[in-house]
Structure formats: structure tokens, C-alpha cells
Amino acid sequence: MSIDTNMSQQIATITINNPDRLNALDANHLEGLLEAFRATAGDASVRAIILTGAGETAFVAGADIKEMSTMSPEEAMRFGRLGHAVGSAIERTPQPVIAAINGFALGGGCELALACDIRICSTNAVFAQPEVGLGIPPGWGGTQRLPRTVGKGIASDLIFTGRRIRADEALRIGLVNAVHEQDSLMEHASVMAREIAGNSPAAVRLSKRLIARSQDAHPSSGLAEEAHGFAEAFGMHDQQEGMSAFFEKRKPVFENEPHLELEGDA
Numbered sequence: 488m489s490i491d492t493n494m495s496q497q498i499a500t501i502t503i504n505n506p507d508r509l510n511a512l513d514a515n516h517l518e519g520l521l522e523a524f525r526a527t528a529g530d531a532s533v534r535a536i537i538l539t540g541a542g543e544t545a546f547v548a549g550a551d552i553k554e555m556s557t558m559s560p561e562e563a564m565r566f567g568r569l570g571h572a573v574g575s576a577i578e579r580t581p582q583p584v585i586a587a588i589n590g591f592a593l594g595g596g597c598e599l600a601l602a603c604d605i606r607i608c609s610t611n612a613v614f615a616q617p618e619v620g621l622g623i624p625p626g627w628g629g630t631q632r633l634p635r636t637v638g639k640g641i642a643s644d645l646i647f648t649g650r651r652i653r654a655d656e657a658l659r660i661g662l663v664n665a666v667h668e669q670d671s672l673m674e675h676a677s678v679m680a681r682e683i684a685g686n687s688p689a690a691v692r693l694s695k696r697l698i699a700r701s702q703d704a705h706p707s708s709g710l711a712e713e714a715h716g717f718a719e720a721f722g723m724h725d726q727q728e729g730m731s732a733f734f735e736k737r738k739p740v741f742e743n744e745p746h747l748e749l750e751g752d753a
């Protein structure tokens with residue numbers, strides 16, 4: 488059992504590696520994920536991140552039920568908050584995070600994917616929030632991020648019934664952006680990540696920060712922040728380079744940003 492980070496062509500792939508237990512997440516794995524996202528956030532050479540699960544059966548089959556089964560309310564609070572910290576690290580890492588969902592994404596697995604910026608999945612992927620069948624509500628952000636992603640009515644259906652949905656339904660309700668054959672899922676994730684990596688890291692970082700505001704800010708304050716973010720880009724190297732390259736009919740050469748960290752961790 489491990490959390491593995493692989494670097495290639497400015498793309499970090501973080502793999503949850505516990506396939507014998509369908510990548511179910513216990514507290515150790517959550518700590519490992521936090522550490523992995525802190526490390527990639529601080530690595531200026533990383534321009535996009537892919538999060539996936541090892542094996543061909545599961546992305547993440549949920550929080551570790553064995554570990555949860557004996558928890559006291561206080562321990563459950565800590566476990567819930569640790570999952571929140573991972574979701575928050577994914578949202579606050581400056582680089583876009585693509586979830587490559589290669590099988591079951593159940594309970595905490597679906598919630599982990601919901602914290603990512605973009606979700607793509609394989610044809611065999613299965614999604615559910617089955618927590619109510621275990622006597623608990625979702626605890627790693629599902630009650631907040633699922634309604635914001637698919638709307639309150641559909642989220643309520645999925646959370647109250649706990650029913651499983653397949654990739655085609657996940658695509659239809661907007662839970663995932665695209666569905667691919669399993670053997671080409673990682674290649675599709677890499678192509679998307681490379682496309683992101685070819686753009687200005689500073690502009691992508693600003694965009695991610697501003698998109699995040701759309702989820703919790705009033706539109707007028709979100710627009711005010713957009714004006715500031717837009718202005719912030721001017722005078723930066725990449726704005727000069729991107730626009731010069733356009734007129735010179737060449738590919739721009741963008742700079743890695745120095746001293747990155749999780750947004751808000753300064």
C-alpha cells in the first residue's frame with residue numbers, strides 16, 4: 488500500500504496503490520495523499536497533475552470500512568476532517584488536477600474525484616455515494632461538492648438512494664467530462680495534461696483560482712476578483728511572451744513559476 492508519484496514531461500501522476508483492497512483509503516493513505524499534493528504544489532516544474540488508482544478494478548472503493556467500523560465520534564471527526572484536508576489540498580494546489588477514474592469510485596472515492604478540477608473515466612467505471620446504507624452520511628465533501636457538480640436534485644437522488652451509476656449516466660449528468668476505453672484512459676488523461684502544460688502556468692494558476700471563486704462567491708465579487716486576476720497577469724513574463732509569440736507567428740515559451748505552494752498556505 489502506497490501513494491506513488493511519477494513525474495514525466497512536467498506532469499505528475501499520483502497513484503493510490505492498494506489494489507488488493509480496491510484502493511480503499513485509510514488515514515495513512517490520506518496522509519500520504521496530503522504529502523503528495525503538498526510536494527507537487529511546491530514543485531514549479533509540475534504543470535498538471537493526474538490522480539488515479541492502481542489496477543483495473545477501482546479508482547477508490549471508498550473510505551476504509553474496516554478502519555471506520557470501530558471509530559468513536561471524535562475519531563470520526565478527525566477522519567472526516569483529514570478527508571476534507573485532502574480535498575482542500577487538491578482544490579488549492581496551483582496546478583489543475585485531472586481525476587482518471589479507472590473503475591469503482593464509491594463513497595469517499597467519488598468524493599475525492601469531486602475535489603478534482605476535471606474528471607474522466609473508463610467505460611467500466613461505477614459511481615455511488617453508498618454511505619447511507621452503512622448508516623452514515625457522506626463525510627469527505629459529498630454533500631457539498633456533488634450538488635454543486637450535478638445539481639441538488641440529482642445529488643439528493645444519488646445520496647439518499649446510494650444507487651450505483653455507470654459511466655454513461657455519469658457523463659449524462661455531468662459528473663464526468665468524458666468516457667474512454669480503459670486501456671486508453673491514461674493516454675487521454677496525459678494528452679489533456681500535456682495540453683494544459685503547454686499553456687502559461689501563471690495564467691492557468693490564476694484561472695484555477697478564479698474558477699474556484701465561482702463556487703462560493705457572489706457573481707459580482709467573483710467578477711471583481713477576475714478583474715484583479717486579469718490585471719495581475721499583465722506585466723508578467725507570460726503575458727508579454729504569449730502576445731509577442733502571436734504576432735511573431737511562433738509557439739510561446741512560457742516560464743515555470745517559482746516558489747509555488749498550496750494557495751492560502753503562504
Ligand code: HXC
Pocket residue numbers: 507508509511548549550551552553566567570591593594595596617618621625626627
Ligand atoms: C475496506 C474494502 C472496501 C472499503 C473493498 N474492500 N472496498 N475494504 N473498505 N471501502 C476490500 C474487500 O473487503 C475485499 O477485501 C477486497 O477489498 C476486494 O473487495 P470485494 O468486495 O471482494 O470485491 P468485489 O466483490 O468485486 O466488490 C467490489 C465492491 C465492494 C462492489 C467495490 O468491495 C464494495 O461494495 N465495497 C465497499 C464500497 C463502499 O461501500 N464504499 C463506501 C465506503 S463509506 P478481502 O480482505 O475480503 O479480500 C465511505 C465514506 C467516506 O467511503 C467518508 C468518510 C468520512
